[in-house]
Amino acid sequence: MSKKIGRPKLENPKDVEVKVRITTDMNNKLLDYSKKNHITRAEAIRNAIDELLNK
Numbered sequence: 001m002s003k004k005i006g007r008p009k010l011e012n013p014k015d016v017e018v019k020v021r022i023t024t025d026m027n028n029k030l031l032d033y034s035k036k037n038h039i040t041r042a043e044a045i046r047n048a049i050d051e052l053l054n055k
Helices: 024-037 041-053
Strands: none
16 A cells, blocks of 8 residues: 555644734844744744743
């Protein structure tokens, strides 16, 4: 049999979507941070939330 085609199942799926409005300045800072750290904007936000909740 051939392998299944499609995306693999994730161990920890990200199935909750959060929408938030931010200023243009905050978005620009977030994009700069993401580029410098070679991560996506979403990953930068998840990291910030983790840091906030683990204090």
